[in-house]
Amino acid sequence: MATPMKPSSFFARSALALAVATSAVPIVLAPMQAHAQSQQQDFNIQAGALGDALNRFGQQAGILLSYPASLTDGRRSPGLQGQYGVDEGLARLLSGTGLQAVRQANGGYALALVEALSLEATQISSRALSGRAVTEGTGSYTATGGSNTATRLGLTPRETPQSITVVTRQHMDDFGLNGLDDVMRHTPGITVVPYDSERTTYYSRGFTIDSFQYDGIPTTRDTRYSSGDTLSDSAIYDHIEVLKGASGLMTGMGDPGGTINLIRKKPTREFHGHITAGAGSWDNYRTEVDLGGSLTESGNIRGRAVVAYQDKHSYLDHYERKTKVYYGVLELDLSPDTLLTLGANYMNSSPKGSSWGGTPLFDSNGNFNDTSRSFNTGAKWSSWEQYSRSVFATLEHNFAGGWAAKINLTNQVNGYDAPLAAAAGGQPNPATGLGAILSLGKFDGEIKQNAIDAYVKGPFSLMGREHEVVIGATASRREWKTKDYYPAYDSAVEDFYNWNGDIAKPDWGPAYLTEEVTRELGGYITGRFNLRDDLKLILGSRVADYRGENTTETGIWVPYAGVVYDLNKIFSLYASYTSIFKPQTRMDEQGKTLEPLDGDSYEVGIKGEFFDGRLNGSLAYFEVTQDNYAILSGSRTPGGSSAYTAVQGVKTKGYEAELSGELLPGWQAQMGYTHKTARRNGVKVATWEPEDQFSLYTTYRLPARLSPVTVGGGARWQGKSWNTLTNPVRGTREELTQGAFWLLDLMARYQISENLSASLNVNNLLDKKYYYNSEINSYTWGEPRSVSISSRWDF
Structure with a gap:
């Protein structure tokens, strides 16, 4: 796939302000050499982000090119192919961008807005908010x-x-x-x-x-x-x-x-778009269309629309899923200082052959119940259809003195229609296949959430220094309604190991209705205090009320404190503290909801910002202490689900290291390592999540004549994970362990032409067989090796 289009700039500035910035903040893209501006030379620069195109032009032409990074943000270049002089080449490279190259006294070039271009003056500076x-x-x-x-x-x-x-x-x-x-x-x-x-x-x-x-x-x-x-x-x-x-x-x-x-895409100023189409293992087909641009001549109204459709079969027997996605967003410049954003999105997932719970963990002998990775416990008609609809609006306004206000409103509806049946219970006999139990139920529900968030933000002076403050309030209402059906049905599975999901649908019988309403109301204030040029203190506080079906808490105070100290222009030390409060939905053996999870979280570390922010790194140490931590009790609630016990004094410690960005020109990478342990009274808990994890994903665009080719790969490693469970056959507590393993991925992309590219992706290259185990007596196999190809047309 080709490099995607780039949305419009964050910061709108007038032509005068940009011209001043151009002379004040030069960025050197190539060594200055004595090239005659009229000398013809070959250029091979693909269409794409303007900043990237100018970088390549500067390198190929050997000129000094200066401009503020914000000037090219959100602009694309049509590229440049063929023989040109520097002046003509720059003019063609900047065609349609609203910018022009201005020769400087030192022989280099600077960028400036075309005088006739008035659109930039109407762009909303409140996006910086x-x-x-x-x-x-x-x-x-x-x-x-x-x-x-x-x-x-x-x-x-x-x-x-x-x-x-x-x-x-x-x-x-x-x-x-x-x-x-x-x-x-x-x-x-x-x-x-x-x-x-x-x-x-x-x-x-x-x-x-x-x-x-x-x-x-x-x-x-x-x-x-x-x-x-x-x-x-x-x-x-x-x-x-x-x-x-x-x-x-x-x-x-x-x-x-x-x-x-999840940060949604926003409209672009210029018209851009792309179409992708792909196919992969197990009849996995996907298409996507993405269009955006100005809807008026002045550009004060901009829009974007995204449509995606996927028809995906699976390595699981008799399973498939169709997914539809629609998204639209509008930005309206109500004035030079006011921006209104309106948007909506819709997603629908329609599967067939859905499983419900994993594969039974133990057989009738108390041994690991080993099945093929393609084994699907779900019935052929079993389905867990899910949908999500949301509409949102944001109004932003900039005031004098650097102050700004923003109000966000959102309405989100998530729903499900799930008639389910799966051979997910019991302990099957390896010889006869008897002993497995059918899990059966139908669930039809919807969750409606309305939320509003409003805040003001701006600078203030104190003790001769300028600081920042944010003052805001939030309110939300969440309503959940569901109808659950549990029919009378022969739950015995005749032959688990020859199960193919071919059973009749039941008469679902009466529905059990559940309604829950949750309300939250909160106010918050956060200040960033500029104690010194190299020392910043962040203090914040939130006071909230929470009202749920089984929990009501008022006057909840959540403090926040953080400090950042710049060692130099690259490295910073930091530390932070905040408290934890989270109501729970899990129940104990009497059917009573557990008390809210609460505790404290601490973190210290060092961060680095290299190559003007193109590469970021961090190293962190963290500690979390908790009370009312939920662990399985080994019993059932009155409703038949797994019961939990709230325990006190769980402490989690660990460290993380991460590096992301451009290591060298054309070489992008994201890598990280995490280690954590959670203990209570010296005994480890939460061990089904591995204590150690490592990941690395990287791509490299080949140089010179091979520049149309990008290659890359990834590696994920996780250490041993285990769960201590009661073996239902032997009645003993046993450890179920998944050993450490690696997963390797590959990718390659070829830029066929200026607009067309083709990509290849391979996941789980070595076809590693591994499984996931959670807190319950079931497991799920990881996905085998898969291959996909796709093409993308940018316009």
Whole structure:
């Protein structure tokens, strides 16, 4: 796939301001040499991001080219092929960008806006308010802009006193990461555990991640019922941020493991688009269309639309899934200082042959119940259809003195229709196949979430220095309604090992109705104090009320403190602290909901920003202490589900190292290593997530005449993981262990022409056989080797 298009610039500036910046902040792209401007030479520069094209032009022409990075942000170049002089070549390279090259007295060139271009003056400077990093079109594996996931201050990764991992648009495109599960598998320090064909859980630092943000607006996933959260298609996202550690300051009821923030694509100023089509192993077919640009001559209204469709069969017997995705967004410049954004998206996942729970872990002899990887416990008609619909609006306004305000509104509806049957229980006899039990049920429900987030942000002076503050408030309402059916049915499976899912649908009988309403209301304030030029202190606090069906908490106080000290222009030391509060849905043996999870999270580390932000690195040490930590009790609730016990004094310790971005020109990489242990009274807990993980994904664009070729690969390693379970046959506590293993991936892309590219991806190259085990007596095989090819047309 070719380098994707790049959205419009964050910062709108007037022509005068840009001209001043041009002379003030030069960026040297190539050594200055004595070339005559009229001398003809060969150029071979593909269409793409303007910054990349100018970089290659400067190298090939041997000239000095100076401009501020913000001037090229969001612009694309048509490329340059053939023999040209420097002046003519630059003119063609800048064609349609609204920029022109101006020769300087020293023989070099600077960029400036074309005087007739008035569009740039109408671009909304309030986009700087969001602090949102844009990765599309940069070709990079790191983000250089700001993030609001942790503090709303729009800080860069180096300025943020917590670990943040960003999976960029280029990374997703290079490795064909079409779904959120794929992205999380590539995220350092994240473990993806599938429960069955439709449900997955993400773990970070030993804890599940149930906190999601969409463009910074928090939502909560209910792990009891899957309704589209983890099946999110990545086609509509510019990048995905993962904040490691507690996130209560912004999300309220935060997870101690982390928060996932999905940053949607935004409209581009110039008209751009692409079409992709691909096919892969097990009849996996996918198409995608992405269009964006100005809808008015002045460019004050911009739009973008994304449509994706996937028809995916599987290595699992009699299983397939169809996915449809639609996304549209509009940006309207209401005034030079006011920006209105309106958008909507829809996703539908329609599977057949869905499993429900994994494969029974033990056979009737109490041994590991080994099956083929293609074995599907689901009935042929079993299905867990999931859909997600959301509409959102954002209004941003810049005031005098650097102050700005922003209000976000979102409505999200997640639903499911799940008639399910799976041979997922019991202990089958290896000789006869008897002993397995059919899990059967039908679930029809919907979760509606409405949220509003509003804040003001700006500078203030204190003791002769300028500081920053954010003051905001959030409110949300979450309503869940479900109808559950549990029919009378012969649950015995005649021959488990010859099971093919061919059974009749039951008469579902009466429905059991459940309704839950959860409300949250909170206010927050965060300040970034400029104690010295090299020392920043961040203090924040959130006060929240939480009202659920079984839990009501008022006046919850979530403090936050962080400090960042710049050792030099490259390295910074940091430390942070925040508290944890998270209501739980798990129940004990009496059917009582466990008390909220609470505790404290600490983190210290060092971060580095190399090559003007093109490469970022970090090393962190963290500690999390918790009370009311849920562990399996070995019994059942009155409703028949697994019961849990809340224990006190669980402590998790570990460290993480990460490096992402451009190592050398044309060489992108993202790598990370994580180690963690969780103990209670000296005994390890949460051991089904591996204590040690390593990942490396990298691509390299070949030089010179081989430049149309990009090659890359990836490696994931995880150490031993295990779970101590009660063997239902022997009645003894036993350890079930998955040994350490490697997974290797490969990719290659060839730029056939200026607009057309073709890609090849191979996952699990060595066809490693491995499985996932969670807290329950079942397991799921990992996906075997798969191959996919795709083509992309950019226009």
